[in-house]
Amino acid sequence: MSQALPVTYVTVMDVRRITPRTARVTFTGDGLPDIMAERPDQQMKLCLPRAGQRVPVLPRQDADDTYGMRWYEAYLAIPEDERPWMRGFTVRSYDRARNAMAVDFVLHGDDGPAARWGSAARPGDVLGMVGPSAAYARPLPASDWLLLAGDETALPAMATLLEALPDGTRALAYVEVADAAEEQDLAPAAGSEVRWVHRDRGGSLLRAVRAARLPGDGAGAAWLAGEAGAVRELRRHLVEERQLPKEAVEFSGYWRRRLTQDDAPTEEDLAWARERAGGSGA
Numbered sequence: 001m002s003q004a005l006p007v008t009y010v011t012v013m014d015v016r017r018i019t020p021r022t023a024r025v026t027f028t029g030d031g032l033p034d035i036m037a038e039r040p041d042q043q044m045k046l047c048l049p050r051a052g053q054r055v056p057v058l059p060r061q062d063a064d065d066t067y068g069m070r071w072y073e074a075y076l077a078i079p080e081d082e083r084p085w086m087r088g089f090t091v092r093s094y095d096r097a098r099n100a101m102a103v104d105f106v107l108h109g110d111d112g113p114a115a116r117w118g119s120a121a122r123p124g125d126v127l128g129m130v131g132p133s134a135a136y137a138r139p140l141p142a143s144d145w146l147l148l149a150g151d152e153t154a155l156p157a158m159a160t161l162l163e164a165l166p167d168g169t170r171a172l173a174y175v176e177v178a179d180a181a182e183e184q185d186l187a188p189a190a191g192s193e194v195r196w197v198h199r200d201r202g203g204s205l206l207r208a209v210r211a212a213r214l215p216g217d218g219a220g221a222a223w224l225a226g227e228a229g230a231v232r233e234l235r236r237h238l239v240e241e242r243q244l245p246k247e248a249v250e251f252s253g254y255w256r257r258r259l260t261q262d263d264a265p266t267e268e269d270l271a272w273a274r275e276r277a278g279g280s281g282a
């Protein structure tokens, strides 16, 4: 069966600073109605133009892409000075009536093409998009209660997960942000609680989760995402100290300190990828 990832252009309709360091960019595009699904945590790659380009060059889409990876070969085949920057993002919401997809950009500084683009985005700007696809969905492990923990890059995913939980699910979410001005109004389902962790007050996800009373006694599960080192420590704490079964902890490194998304994986990243794929390693 073909698993070709959708590859399409999207155009900015609107940009709003929803917090001092978050730009909510709303896109539209002819391809969106067929691509967008109703599930939470839809992840995709955004393709950003290189200097001097108004519109990024997109990898060719191959209809007969049995393993879903031909788009990446096509991406690598684009000459390097024309090849778009490609970064992971999450659909914050999709309004089918308006054909409008919102994506939240964390404005972490000028040292990354995605953060730079997000801070200067204007209506009419065009990006490329690869995905989202159900093939990359990370369904929540089945459980009686749920712990979510992540930084601001994982906030869009956590917000959609919390909104989609059945009422009455006992969920506790820790969100680490720079300071109180970065908090957002979320609409978690009844039974869920959101706790903010502020870096300017010395807070960290690990410290907060270590001190937490977990939200239930039965079978628990956790969903973790954010800076890769922090996610690794959190997972280790939950598996080794809180005795959560490994398969009950869904985890993903969204960015790496001092490394860009173009940098090669480290030995630790590779060991971790094997672990996520169900192999051995810590």
Ligand SMILES: Cc1cc2nc3c(=O)[nH]c(=O)nc-3n(C[C@H](O)[C@H](O)[C@H](O)COP(=O)(O)OP(=O)(O)OC[C@H]3O[C@@H](n4cnc5c(N)ncnc54)[C@H](O)[C@@H]3O)c2cc1C
Residues within 6 Å of the ligand: 043, 044, 087, 088, 089, 090, 091, 103, 104, 105, 106, 107, 108, 111, 112, 113, 114, 115, 116, 152, 153, 154, 156, 157, 253, 254, 255, 256, 257, 258, 259, 260, 261, 262
């Ligand atoms: C599945 C997935 C979903 C994601 N969803 C979102 C999303 O919805 N919104 C979002 O904003 N991000 C999201 N991210 C994270 C985003 O892809 C990374 O933060 C990415 O590195 C940003 O690209 P950049 O071009 O700005 O920086 P890069 O060029 O990748 O990195 C440049 C420098 O900035 C540093 N850096 C990168 N991100 C941060 C950060 N958040 N805070 C501080 N320093 C940073 C790097 O360590 C590096 O030193 C997601 C990532 C994945 C894998």
